[in-house]
Amino acid sequence: MKQASIPGLAGREMPTRTYRERRDSRWRRLRRDKWLYILLIPGALYFLIFKYVPMWGILLAFKNYQPYLGFWKSDWVGFEHFRVFFDNPDFFMLLRNTLLLSFYNLVFFFPAPIILALLLNEIRLSFYKRTIQTMIYVPHFISMVIVASMSYVFLTTEGGAVNEFLYTFTGRKIDFLSSPDWFRPLIILQTIWKECGWGTIIFLAALAGVDVEQYEAAVVDGANRWRQIWHITLPAIRSTIIILLILRMGTILDNGFEQIFLMMNALNREVGEVFDTYVYALGITQGAFSYSTAVGLFKSVIGVTMVLGTNWLAKKFGESGLY
């Protein structure tokens, strides 16, 4: 036993080790790694209690949960909640709001960090580049509540700076915060301000790996800056763009609960309400647990399908994909 379990070799793939391991019985390996398994306990309990028990709680979507009966004794209703949800006019409102926000996000926000990274990559003065990077990463660490609060303070019609400004020059005020027309542009602008700078990191990291010799060779071949960007820089970040696009597709029904919740009010609800805020309003504030669980489940199933689907597509087109 002694020689079979020199534990120092753990973690290294050595042919002798695997040979010896085959001789080890399961029980022996369990005993040898006793402390490792003990260390696993807190983390395993965490995933069990806070991740897997809620997954099993999804069954609520197929029951009619009554608080006085509890989880076990409440009646099964099958797909009743889903049927009610799909027949509800709210369903189309939620789907439209969610998809439109995602679409605007994809068109206006998604390319922004790519363009910004390309611009940054063209800066030769490394001090200037680093200073700009330091500045544009700041908003990422500011909480959504602060972002929304600042928007309120600046945009309110009661003494907000932007409206005071508008009033001085045009004599009119715009009610940005409760006008349905301004809701989507505001959300996208906030997202661009908060995450555009941070989003460049992953592209800049990919670009840092590009061999300078490639550019030098291109110069020798007579390529100008645009050609260099087109033929060297962009292909270098192509797979990163595709992976991020896959991730974005997977979260197409996720519009960021906090942001929407904070910016939404009774007046812009018709364009603001999305799946997550709807689940919150019905489940947490009104106590319709089963119905809101069904809505949440619908959203996650579409989400997983989207991730797996786009990943499959990416592989089909010769990209490496995520899984």
Add this chain to the structure above:
Amino acid sequence: MAKRYKNAGETVFDVFNYVILGIIGVAALLPFLFVVAGSFATDAEITKRAVFLIPSTISLDAYRFIFSTDTIMRSIGVSVYVTVLGTLVNLFFTVTMAYPMAKRNLMGRNLILNLIIFTMLFGGGMIPTYLVIRELHLLDTLGSLILPGAISAFNLIIVKNFFQELPLEMEEAARIDGCTELGLLWRIVLPLSKPVLATFTLFYAVGHWNNFFSALLYINDPEKWPLQVMLRQIVMLSQAAAGDISTMDPGFVQPPEQSIKMAVIVVGTLPIMCVYPFLQKHFAKGVMLGSIKG
């Protein structure tokens, strides 16, 4: 690389590029600078000028006012408590799980890893999680702000990958000297991982300080509201009073509402600004480590 300069068109592009990026950099900070300036302003100034970066008179009245009652102070206390304790819990759970998971020949490792990755793809959702918290009697306790997010699966996998890449020579030497598995983690692995742990300490801490969602869901008692929830009540809903004029000296003029709100925003952002230089030093590393591999 100056020899890459070819023609006038490219020089024009370069000048343009420097200017544009300069503007973008300033735009990232500008709203916050306006808020800081506005928080020091007096009533007269706010009605005179809508936007300004340097107030003509610096008044601390807004700050004196918001700290005149313990509403803000108490919520700062809650946030600090949750941030400190929560981050310690995060580190303990993440490290104790990442260490065994980094051992390639641990029996059942792949199964556990796949179960963890699955939680990144699919989850029970808001309501089932809420009900679990309720059944555990964690509603309206600060535990509800700490335990449900004890591990971020993403961070766990990055730390695990980092442990996996550590050189094993020292580990082997320590084992031969009779070091136990726990001693090894404590004396060899953790000291070697200081930079990566510093990164995640900061990430987790910022996450706790900025967390609004959990408190919105799980905390109803205003006494236990963290600063982010209090901020929303004061600035966005105007439902909570930030200060109390009756506790101030006679003759104290109530500062303009805009200044009070801006002062509260500054207080909520200040801690982030204080750790930002450290974040800056570490986060690029954190993102680079982010490449997930089995």
